Amino acid sequence: MTTVAPRWPPDGQPATDKNAVIRIYGATRSYGAHKALDNVTLAIARNAFVFVTGPSGAGKTTLLKLIYLGVRASQGQVLVDGMNLARIGRRRIPLLRRKLGIVFQDYKLIPTRTVFENVALVLEAAGVPRRVLEQKVHRVLQTVNMAHRREALPPSLSGGEQQRVAVARAVVGDPLILLADEPTGSLDSESAAVVLELIRRFHQRGGTVVLATHDRQLIQSIPARVIRLVDGRSVEG
Amino acid sequence: MPLYLRKALQDIAANRFLNAVTVMTIALAVVITGAFGLFFINAGDLLDSWRRGIRLMVYLESDLTEARRLEIKYRLEQMAEVGQTRFVGRAQAMARLRGQMGPQASLLDGLEENPLPDAFEVDLQPEAVDADRVAALAGQIADLAGVEEVSYGRQWLERFGGLLALVRLAVYGLGGLFFLAALFFVANTIRLILYNRQEELTIMRLVGASERFIRTPFYLEALIQGAAGGTAGLGILYGIYLAAQANLSASLVGFGFAWRFLPWYSGLAVVAASMFIGWLGCFVSLRQFIKTA
Numbered sequence: 001m002t003t004v005a006p007r008w009p010p011d012g013q014p015a016t017d018k019n020a021v022i023r024i025y026g027a028t029r030s031y032g033a034h035k036a037l038d039n040v041t042l043a044i045a046r047n048a049f050v051f052v053t054g055p056s057g058a059g060k061t062t063l064l065k066l067i068y069l070g071v072r073a074s075q076g077q078v079l080v081d082g083m084n085l086a087r088i089g090r091r092r093i094p095l096l097r098r099k100l101g102i103v104f105q106d107y108k109l110i111p112t113r114t115v116f117e118n119v120a121l122v123l124e125a126a127g128v129p130r131r132v133l134e135q136k137v138h139r140v141l142q143t144v145n146m147a148h149r150r151e152a153l154p155p156s157l158s159g160g161e162q163q164r165v166a167v168a169r170a171v172v173g174d175p176l177i178l179l180a181d182e183p184t185g186s187l188d189s190e191s192a193a194v195v196l197e198l199i200r201r202f203h204q205r206g207g208t209v210v211l212a213t214h215d216r217q218l219i220q221s222i223p224a225r226v227i228r229l230v231d232g233r234s235v236e237g
Numbered sequence: 238m239p240l241y242l243r244k245a246l247q248d249i250a251a252n253r254f255l256n257a258v259t260v261m262t263i264a265l266a267v268v269i270t271g272a273f274g275l276f277f278i279n280a281g282d283l284l285d286s287w288r289r290g291i292r293l294m295v296y297l298e299s300d301l302t303e304a305r306r307l308e309i310k311y312r313l314e315q316m317a318e319v320g321q322t323r324f325v326g327r328a329q330a331m332a333r334l335r336g337q338m339g340p341q342a343s344l345l346d347g348l349e350e351n352p353l354p355d356a357f358e359v360d361l362q363p364e365a366v367d368a369d370r371v372a373a374l375a376g377q378i379a380d381l382a383g384v385e386e387v388s389y390g391r392q393w394l395e396r397f398g399g400l401l402a403l404v405r406l407a408v409y410g411l412g413g414l415f416f417l418a419a420l421f422f423v424a425n426t427i428r429l430i431l432y433n434r435q436e437e438l439t440i441m442r443l444v445g446a447s448e449r450f451i452r453t454p455f456y457l458e459a460l461i462q463g464a465a466g467g468t469a470g471l472g473i474l475y476g477i478y479l480a481a482q483a484n485l486s487a488s489l490v491g492f493g494f495a496w497r498f499l500p501w502y503s504g505l506a507v508v509a510a511s512m513f514i515g516w517l518g519c520f521v522s523l524r525q526f527i528k529t530a
């Protein structure tokens with residue numbers, strides 16, 4: 001797919017108690033009687049590259065939501081970089097989210113803000129000075145080939161363009177962990193390669209990647225660890 | 238420019254209409270309350286100047302002896318409330334009346350004899366001028382032997398004083414009412430803006446923005462609205478004041494009375510109060526919004 005750098009592809013290094021950056025113990029998330037996630041236990045090592053896969057409705061998005069506190073677990077424990085998410089109050093949620101870069105399945109770009117502003121928002125919220133911010137945003141937009149549309153509003157972009165902006169926003173703040181929900185879902189193979197390259201570089205800088213997808217081709221192109229979900233249960237391998 | 242201020246200004250620009258409505262509401266509240274306040278302080282001044290000029294006319298019985306008249310004068314000047322006294326003889330009084338009547342003075346030519354009594358014109362000490370004390374003094378003077386009648390603008394003084402007390406109540410009442418109205422408008426503008434931007438706020442939270450980061454621009458926006466509304470209101474009020482002054486001054490010449498606008502510290506207080514309304518409105522709607530969101 002792309003040129004392969006020395007540390008690429010990542011091996012599916014096992015998570016130990018010491019090096020795990022995400023740990024989930026017996027997590028269940030119910031919506032009424034329906035269990036979107038059912039007693040899932042897993043650990044993800046620092047600097048790991050992990051695929052989460054499974055059929056539509058299997059609970060991939062829900063698993064990511066548990067990690068960024070988009071929803072809370074109905075039962076079980078979720079730990080991220082030493083933080084017990086069950087104990088995090090509303091006020092401290094931003095502390096968790098600043099450790100994360102998130103590519104949402106539906107992008108979640110602010111429709112009334114320009115591409116530049118959408119990406120810059122992460123850095124503004126983290127208090128990055130203006131000049132550094134402008135450089136960083138510009139650079140990341142260049143790497144996803146969106147620099148020329150920096151003043152465009154998201155609704156005027158194609159699905160693939162929006163997705164590239166979403167990925168740029170997720171990595172611009174150099175987070176600890178990248179949570180990517182179908183980050184190549186609406187992309188042609190060329191754009192997908194660009195996005196993957198960006199994610200690969202993020203991983204090479206030491207970041208941890210959790211990438212949810214049901215794209216077999218994508219999974220097969222990288223021999224990384226795969227967590228398979230079926231009806232909310234995890235089936236590793 | 239600081240980030241928050243830039244965001245607040247961007248926001249005001251993006252919600253121009255709503256912001257304009259809010260600013261006008263605050264301005265209107267300031268104009269209406271301020272107009273009553275202005276009326277109150279100027280009417281108070283006017284009353285004071287009238288009071289300072291108030292005189293008792295002490296009409297004497299006819300055919301008093303010179304000694305009697307001097308005694309009355311002496312008694313009057315012994316009274317603590319009394320300033321100067323002047324004798325106005327009946328002939329002098331008639332001359333004055335002619336002067337006041339102007340062209341109509343010829344009507345007086347038909348009179349066979351002067352019907353006017355002799356009188357003392359009594360100036361009061363300024364601090365003695367309050368409706369009750371003047372009434373008591375007038376009674377005291379009327380009891381002196383040889384005094385026929387004492388007249389002064391009594392009812393007038395009392396009515397005007399009562400009216401002022403009413404205006405003072407109106408200032409407080411209207412002030413409170415318009416404060417609430419303005420607060421209601423500010424709170425609702427901010428709430429509308431919040432609802433319009435619900436999606437944006439959700440996304441901001443998802444990418445790690447703190448509540449402070451999200452809210453500060455709203456507070457700034459509300460403070461700016463308040464300051465703008467307060468200043469605009471004062472400006473409009475000043476315009477109205479100038480117009481009213483031009484129209485009314487002519488009828489008040491000769492009272493030694495000067496109109497005045499709200500003193501500078503009241504102006505500052507008005508702007509500060511408007512900003513407080515903005516802040517409070519923002520606080521209220523953000524609280525509600527966070528609860529429902």
Ligand SMILES: Nc1ncnc2c1ncn2[C@@H]1O[C@H](COP(=O)(O)OP(=O)(O)OP(=O)(O)O)[C@@H](O)[C@H]1O
Pocket residue numbers: 031035036054055056057058059060061062063105214
């Ligand atoms: N807010 C919700 N309310 C009710 N049910 C929900 C909610 N969110 C998810 N679900 C249900 O939970 C299950 C798992 O959903 P989830 O979005 O995690 O699936 P997914 O694996 O991401 O699917 P896809 O590949 O289509 O994105 C689905 O059956 C879904 O209908």
Ligand SMILES: [Mg+2]
Pocket residue numbers: 060061062105181
């Ligand atoms: Mg999903």
